[in-house]
Amino acid sequence: MEWVARGLTPILNVSDLQQSFAWFERLGWKKKWEWGDPPDFGGVTSGDCQIFLCQGAQGGRGRSAVERTFGRGVDLE
Template identity: 45%
Template sequence: MAIKGVTPVLNVSDVPTSLAWFESLGWKRGFTWNDGGMIEGAGDRSAHGDAQFGSVCAEDSQIFLCHGGQGSRGTIMPRWPGDDMTDGVWMSWWIDSVPSLDELHATAVSLGYVVTMPPTNEPWGVREFHLRHPDGHMFRVSAGLGD
Protein backbone atom coordinates (compact mmCIF):
# COMPACT_ATOMS: atom_id res chain seq x y z
CA MET A 1 0.00 0.00 0.00
CA ALA A 2 1.18 3.51 -0.80
CA ILE A 3 -0.60 6.42 0.85
CA LYS A 4 -0.79 9.23 -1.68
CA GLY A 5 -1.88 11.96 0.71
CA VAL A 6 -4.01 13.02 3.63
CA THR A 7 -6.65 15.73 3.28
CA PRO A 8 -8.21 17.21 6.41
CA VAL A 9 -11.91 18.13 6.43
CA LEU A 10 -12.70 21.31 8.36
CA ASN A 11 -16.23 22.05 9.52
CA VAL A 12 -17.03 25.66 8.65
CA SER A 13 -20.05 27.90 9.18
CA ASP A 14 -20.00 29.24 5.60
CA VAL A 15 -18.09 27.62 2.73
CA PRO A 16 -17.88 30.70 0.44
CA THR A 17 -16.59 32.85 3.33
CA SER A 18 -13.96 30.23 4.18
CA LEU A 19 -12.95 29.92 0.52
CA ALA A 20 -12.41 33.69 0.39
CA TRP A 21 -10.41 33.64 3.66
CA PHE A 22 -8.02 30.99 2.36
CA GLU A 23 -7.75 32.66 -1.07
CA SER A 24 -6.72 35.93 0.59
CA LEU A 25 -3.77 34.03 2.10
CA GLY A 26 -2.58 32.59 -1.22
CA TRP A 27 -4.54 29.32 -1.42
CA LYS A 28 -6.38 28.52 -4.67
CA ARG A 29 -10.02 27.44 -4.86
CA GLY A 30 -10.30 23.80 -5.88
CA PHE A 31 -13.99 22.92 -6.25
CA THR A 32 -17.34 23.51 -4.59
CA TRP A 33 -20.40 21.30 -4.24
CA ASN A 34 -24.05 21.79 -3.27
CA ASP A 35 -27.16 19.59 -3.29
CA GLY A 36 -27.43 20.16 -7.04
CA GLY A 37 -24.00 18.65 -7.63
CA MET A 38 -20.59 19.95 -8.60
CA ILE A 39 -20.13 23.67 -9.08
CA GLU A 40 -17.26 24.55 -11.38
CA GLY A 41 -13.85 25.39 -9.88
CA ALA A 42 -12.46 28.88 -9.37
CA GLY A 43 -14.66 31.75 -10.35
CA ASP A 44 -17.02 34.43 -9.19
CA ARG A 45 -18.07 34.08 -5.54
CA SER A 46 -21.72 34.56 -6.55
CA ALA A 47 -21.61 31.21 -8.34
CA HIS A 48 -20.57 29.53 -5.07
CA GLY A 49 -23.03 31.23 -2.70
CA ASP A 50 -24.88 28.04 -1.75
CA ALA A 51 -21.84 25.76 -1.63
CA GLN A 52 -21.96 23.15 1.14
CA PHE A 53 -18.58 21.55 0.46
CA GLY A 54 -15.42 22.79 -1.20
CA SER A 55 -11.66 22.67 -1.30
CA VAL A 56 -8.64 24.94 -1.32
CA CYS A 57 -5.23 23.96 -2.68
CA ALA A 58 -1.63 25.15 -2.34
CA GLU A 59 1.08 23.23 -4.19
CA ASP A 60 0.57 19.56 -3.13
CA SER A 61 -1.61 20.45 -0.13
CA GLN A 62 -5.40 20.47 -0.01
CA ILE A 63 -8.03 21.18 2.65
CA PHE A 64 -11.70 20.23 2.33
CA LEU A 65 -14.28 22.64 3.79
CA CYS A 66 -17.66 21.26 4.88
CA HIS A 67 -20.75 23.08 6.15
CA GLY A 68 -22.32 20.73 8.69
CA GLY A 69 -21.60 17.06 9.21
CA GLN A 70 -18.04 16.13 8.36
CA GLY A 71 -15.39 17.68 10.53
CA SER A 72 -17.96 18.75 13.13
CA ARG A 73 -16.94 19.72 16.63
CA GLY A 74 -19.40 17.68 18.67
CA THR A 75 -22.67 18.53 16.95
CA ILE A 76 -23.01 15.15 15.24
CA MET A 77 -20.76 12.77 17.18
CA PRO A 78 -20.61 12.44 20.99
CA ARG A 79 -18.38 15.02 22.64
CA TRP A 80 -15.39 14.20 24.80
CA PRO A 81 -15.07 15.75 28.28
CA GLY A 82 -13.50 19.19 27.99
CA ASP A 83 -14.47 19.75 24.36
CA ASP A 84 -15.49 23.30 23.59
CA MET A 85 -17.70 23.99 20.58
CA THR A 86 -15.73 27.16 19.87
CA ASP A 87 -12.45 25.28 19.52
CA GLY A 88 -11.39 24.17 16.10
CA VAL A 89 -8.83 21.81 14.67
CA TRP A 90 -5.10 22.59 14.94
CA MET A 91 -3.10 22.13 11.75
CA SER A 92 0.38 23.06 10.53
CA TRP A 93 1.16 24.93 7.33
CA TRP A 94 4.77 24.55 6.22
CA ILE A 95 5.96 27.57 4.26
CA ASP A 96 8.95 27.45 1.90
CA SER A 97 11.06 30.14 3.63
CA VAL A 98 11.25 32.50 6.60
CA PRO A 99 10.82 35.59 4.35
CA SER A 100 7.65 34.01 2.87
CA LEU A 101 6.37 33.28 6.39
CA ASP A 102 6.97 36.89 7.46
CA GLU A 103 5.23 38.14 4.30
CA LEU A 104 2.22 35.89 4.99
CA HIS A 105 2.09 37.15 8.58
CA ALA A 106 2.10 40.77 7.33
CA THR A 107 -0.73 39.94 4.92
CA ALA A 108 -2.81 38.33 7.68
CA VAL A 109 -2.28 41.33 9.97
CA SER A 110 -3.13 43.82 7.19
CA LEU A 111 -6.40 41.94 6.57
CA GLY A 112 -7.29 42.10 10.27
CA TYR A 113 -7.08 38.34 10.80
CA VAL A 114 -6.55 36.99 14.31
CA VAL A 115 -2.89 36.16 14.97
CA THR A 116 -2.63 34.56 18.41
CA MET A 117 1.18 34.28 18.42
CA PRO A 118 3.49 36.54 16.40
CA PRO A 119 6.37 35.10 14.34
CA THR A 120 8.75 33.52 16.84
CA ASN A 121 12.02 31.64 16.36
CA GLU A 122 11.51 28.41 18.29
CA PRO A 123 14.28 26.31 19.88
CA TRP A 124 13.32 23.34 17.68
CA GLY A 125 14.59 25.15 14.58
CA VAL A 126 11.48 26.75 13.10
CA ARG A 127 9.98 30.20 12.90
CA GLU A 128 6.22 30.09 13.36
CA PHE A 129 3.14 32.14 14.07
CA HIS A 130 -0.39 31.06 14.99
CA LEU A 131 -3.35 32.14 12.85
CA ARG A 132 -7.02 31.61 13.78
CA HIS A 133 -9.61 30.82 11.09
CA PRO A 134 -13.01 32.56 11.53
CA ASP A 135 -14.54 29.25 12.71
CA GLY A 136 -11.91 28.73 15.42
CA HIS A 137 -9.51 26.44 13.56
CA MET A 138 -5.90 27.23 14.42
CA PHE A 139 -2.97 27.10 12.01
CA ARG A 140 0.66 26.85 13.11
CA VAL A 141 2.36 28.54 10.18
CA SER A 142 5.99 27.42 10.16
CA ALA A 143 9.21 27.61 8.16
CA GLY A 144 12.52 25.96 8.96
CA LEU A 145 15.15 28.41 10.18
CA GLY A 146 17.63 26.77 7.80
CA ASP A 147 15.33 27.24 4.76
Template identity: 65%
Template sequence: MYARAITPILNVSDLAASFAWFEKLGWAKLWGWGEPATFGAVGSGECEIFLCLGAQGGRGHGGGAPTYGEGGDQTADKGVWASIWVDDVDAIHRRCVARGIEVSSPPADMPWGVREMHVRHPDGHVFRMSRGIPRREPHI
Protein backbone atom coordinates in the same frame (compact mmCIF):
# COMPACT_ATOMS: atom_id res chain seq x y z
CA MET B 1 -0.10 0.33 3.75
CA TYR B 2 1.28 2.97 1.42
CA ALA B 3 -0.50 6.32 1.72
CA ARG B 4 -0.25 8.49 -1.38
CA ALA B 5 -1.83 11.64 0.08
CA ILE B 6 -3.97 12.88 2.94
CA THR B 7 -6.70 15.49 2.73
CA PRO B 8 -8.04 16.96 5.96
CA ILE B 9 -11.73 17.89 6.10
CA LEU B 10 -12.57 21.03 8.06
CA ASN B 11 -16.00 21.67 9.53
CA VAL B 12 -16.81 25.31 8.67
CA SER B 13 -19.71 27.57 9.59
CA ASP B 14 -19.64 29.63 6.37
CA LEU B 15 -18.26 28.04 3.21
CA ALA B 16 -18.00 31.24 1.16
CA ALA B 17 -16.21 33.05 4.00
CA SER B 18 -13.82 30.10 4.38
CA PHE B 19 -13.00 30.17 0.67
CA ALA B 20 -12.28 33.90 1.03
CA TRP B 21 -10.12 33.36 4.14
CA PHE B 22 -7.96 30.76 2.38
CA GLU B 23 -7.66 33.02 -0.68
CA LYS B 24 -6.30 35.80 1.59
CA LEU B 25 -3.78 33.26 2.89
CA GLY B 26 -2.68 32.57 -0.70
CA TRP B 27 -4.61 29.36 -1.41
CA ALA B 28 -7.03 28.95 -4.34
CA LYS B 29 -10.61 27.73 -4.35
CA LEU B 30 -10.53 24.48 -6.33
CA TRP B 31 -14.22 23.55 -6.43
CA GLY B 32 -17.55 23.71 -4.63
CA TRP B 33 -20.23 21.00 -4.62
CA GLY B 34 -23.96 21.67 -4.52
CA GLU B 35 -26.12 24.70 -5.20
CA PRO B 36 -25.54 26.49 -2.96
CA ALA B 37 -22.25 24.74 -2.24
CA THR B 38 -22.02 22.84 1.06
CA PHE B 39 -18.70 21.10 0.38
CA GLY B 40 -15.58 22.23 -1.45
CA ALA B 41 -11.83 22.34 -1.61
CA VAL B 42 -8.95 24.80 -1.49
CA GLY B 43 -5.42 24.10 -2.65
CA SER B 44 -1.86 25.34 -2.68
CA GLY B 45 0.97 23.58 -4.50
CA GLU B 46 0.26 19.86 -4.19
CA CYS B 47 -1.79 20.30 -1.00
CA GLU B 48 -5.58 20.27 -0.75
CA ILE B 49 -8.02 20.83 2.12
CA PHE B 50 -11.71 19.94 1.97
CA LEU B 51 -14.25 22.28 3.60
CA CYS B 52 -17.60 20.93 4.81
CA LEU B 53 -20.44 23.22 5.87
CA GLY B 54 -21.57 22.30 9.38
CA ALA B 55 -20.48 18.64 9.40
CA GLN B 56 -17.57 16.20 9.43
CA GLY B 57 -15.56 17.17 12.49
CA GLY B 58 -15.57 19.87 15.11
CA ARG B 59 -14.90 23.56 15.20
CA GLY B 60 -14.80 26.35 17.72
CA HIS B 61 -12.54 29.25 18.63
CA GLY B 62 -11.36 28.77 22.20
CA GLY B 63 -11.46 32.49 23.00
CA GLY B 64 -7.77 32.77 23.85
CA ALA B 65 -5.53 34.85 21.65
CA PRO B 66 -2.17 33.02 21.64
CA THR B 67 -1.88 29.34 20.77
CA TYR B 68 1.71 29.05 21.99
CA GLY B 69 4.06 30.79 24.39
CA GLU B 70 3.25 32.96 27.39
CA GLY B 71 -0.49 32.85 28.02
CA GLY B 72 -0.91 30.36 25.19
CA ASP B 73 -3.51 27.61 25.28
CA GLN B 74 -3.04 24.73 22.86
CA THR B 75 -6.23 23.03 24.10
CA ALA B 76 -8.82 25.80 23.78
CA ASP B 77 -9.58 25.66 20.06
CA LYS B 78 -11.88 22.80 19.09
CA GLY B 79 -11.04 22.74 15.41
CA VAL B 80 -8.33 20.91 13.49
CA TRP B 81 -4.63 21.67 14.01
CA ALA B 82 -2.47 21.15 10.95
CA SER B 83 1.18 21.76 10.09
CA ILE B 84 1.86 23.33 6.71
CA TRP B 85 5.48 23.22 5.58
CA VAL B 86 6.43 26.39 3.70
CA ASP B 87 9.45 28.12 2.16
CA ASP B 88 9.33 31.41 4.11
CA VAL B 89 7.49 31.72 7.44
CA ASP B 90 8.28 35.43 7.77
CA ALA B 91 6.89 36.27 4.31
CA ILE B 92 3.68 34.45 5.20
CA HIS B 93 3.52 36.37 8.48
CA ARG B 94 3.78 39.68 6.60
CA ARG B 95 1.03 38.55 4.20
CA CYS B 96 -1.25 37.52 7.07
CA VAL B 97 -0.79 40.79 8.93
CA ALA B 98 -1.39 42.82 5.76
CA ARG B 99 -4.58 40.89 4.95
CA GLY B 100 -6.08 40.79 8.45
CA ILE B 101 -5.61 37.07 9.13
CA GLU B 102 -5.42 36.30 12.85
CA VAL B 103 -1.88 35.35 13.83
CA SER B 104 -2.20 33.45 17.10
CA SER B 105 1.56 32.92 17.53
CA PRO B 106 4.13 35.06 15.68
CA PRO B 107 7.18 33.61 13.91
CA ALA B 108 9.74 32.12 16.29
CA ASP B 109 12.59 29.63 16.19
CA MET B 110 11.38 26.62 18.18
CA PRO B 111 13.56 24.26 20.21
CA TRP B 112 12.41 21.33 18.05
CA GLY B 113 14.31 22.75 15.06
CA VAL B 114 11.70 24.68 13.10
CA ARG B 115 10.76 28.30 12.58
CA GLU B 116 7.01 28.50 12.87
CA MET B 117 4.01 30.70 13.37
CA HIS B 118 0.33 29.92 13.95
CA VAL B 119 -2.72 31.36 12.22
CA ARG B 120 -6.30 30.77 13.30
CA HIS B 121 -9.23 30.26 10.93
CA PRO B 122 -12.46 31.96 12.12
CA ASP B 123 -13.90 28.53 13.07
CA GLY B 124 -10.99 27.71 15.39
CA HIS B 125 -8.83 25.66 13.03
CA VAL B 126 -5.14 26.37 13.67
CA PHE B 127 -2.42 26.15 11.04
CA ARG B 128 1.23 25.89 12.04
CA MET B 129 3.26 27.43 9.23
CA SER B 130 6.67 25.81 9.59
CA ARG B 131 10.09 25.57 8.00
CA GLY B 132 13.00 23.48 9.24
CA ILE B 133 15.97 25.39 10.60
CA PRO B 134 19.21 24.24 8.95
CA ARG B 135 21.54 22.63 11.46
CA ARG B 136 24.88 24.35 11.80
CA GLU B 137 27.92 22.15 11.96
CA PRO B 138 30.36 23.17 14.70
CA HIS B 139 33.63 24.76 13.62
CA ILE B 140 36.68 22.81 14.61
Protein backbone atom coordinates in the same frame (compact mmCIF):
# COMPACT_ATOMS: atom_id res chain seq x y z
CA MET C 1 4.05 -5.27 -1.90
CA GLU C 2 4.16 -2.43 0.61
CA TRP C 3 1.37 0.17 0.49
CA VAL C 4 2.45 3.74 1.16
CA ALA C 5 0.16 6.70 1.76
CA ARG C 6 0.80 9.44 -0.77
CA GLY C 7 -1.49 12.09 0.64
CA LEU C 8 -3.94 13.07 3.32
CA THR C 9 -6.89 15.44 2.93
CA PRO C 10 -8.28 16.97 6.14
CA ILE C 11 -11.94 18.04 6.27
CA LEU C 12 -12.69 21.23 8.19
CA ASN C 13 -16.19 22.02 9.44
CA VAL C 14 -16.92 25.67 8.58
CA SER C 15 -19.79 28.07 9.34
CA ASP C 16 -19.75 29.81 5.96
CA LEU C 17 -18.20 28.15 2.90
CA GLN C 18 -17.77 31.31 0.81
CA GLN C 19 -16.18 33.26 3.68
CA SER C 20 -13.86 30.31 4.29
CA PHE C 21 -12.80 30.30 0.63
CA ALA C 22 -12.01 34.03 0.94
CA TRP C 23 -10.03 33.48 4.16
CA PHE C 24 -7.88 30.77 2.59
CA GLU C 25 -7.36 32.88 -0.55
CA ARG C 26 -5.92 35.67 1.64
CA LEU C 27 -3.35 33.09 2.78
CA GLY C 28 -2.43 32.24 -0.82
CA TRP C 29 -4.60 29.11 -1.22
CA LYS C 30 -6.88 28.76 -4.27
CA LYS C 31 -10.49 27.60 -4.40
CA LYS C 32 -10.39 24.39 -6.42
CA TRP C 33 -14.04 23.28 -6.43
CA GLU C 34 -17.41 23.53 -4.70
CA TRP C 35 -20.39 21.19 -4.60
CA GLY C 36 -24.09 21.45 -3.73
CA ASP C 37 -26.98 23.76 -4.53
CA PRO C 38 -26.31 26.02 -2.77
CA PRO C 39 -22.71 24.89 -2.30
CA ASP C 40 -21.91 23.48 1.15
CA PHE C 41 -18.80 21.43 0.38
CA GLY C 42 -15.61 22.37 -1.42
CA GLY C 43 -11.86 22.32 -1.53
CA VAL C 44 -8.90 24.68 -1.51
CA THR C 45 -5.41 23.88 -2.76
CA SER C 46 -1.87 25.11 -2.32
CA GLY C 47 0.61 23.32 -4.54
CA ASP C 48 0.02 19.58 -4.05
CA CYS C 49 -1.87 20.11 -0.76
CA GLN C 50 -5.65 20.14 -0.48
CA ILE C 51 -8.12 20.87 2.33
CA PHE C 52 -11.83 20.04 2.13
CA LEU C 53 -14.29 22.52 3.66
CA CYS C 54 -17.70 21.28 4.79
CA GLN C 55 -20.31 23.82 5.90
CA GLY C 56 -22.10 22.85 9.10
CA ALA C 57 -21.57 19.10 8.83
CA GLN C 58 -18.64 16.67 8.86
CA GLY C 59 -15.15 17.62 9.91
CA GLY C 60 -13.70 19.07 13.07
CA ARG C 61 -13.49 22.57 14.55
CA GLY C 62 -11.06 21.81 17.34
CA ARG C 63 -11.78 21.33 21.03
CA SER C 64 -15.28 21.61 22.43
CA ALA C 65 -17.62 19.78 24.77
CA VAL C 66 -18.77 17.66 21.81
CA GLU C 67 -16.86 14.37 21.76
CA ARG C 68 -17.51 13.53 18.09
CA THR C 69 -18.88 15.13 14.93
CA PHE C 70 -20.96 13.06 12.53
CA GLY C 71 -22.86 15.53 10.37
CA ARG C 72 -26.46 16.60 10.06
CA GLY C 73 -29.22 14.33 11.27
CA VAL C 74 -27.00 11.45 12.36
CA ASP C 75 -27.69 9.97 15.78
CA LEU C 76 -25.36 7.12 16.68
CA GLU C 77 -26.30 6.92 20.37
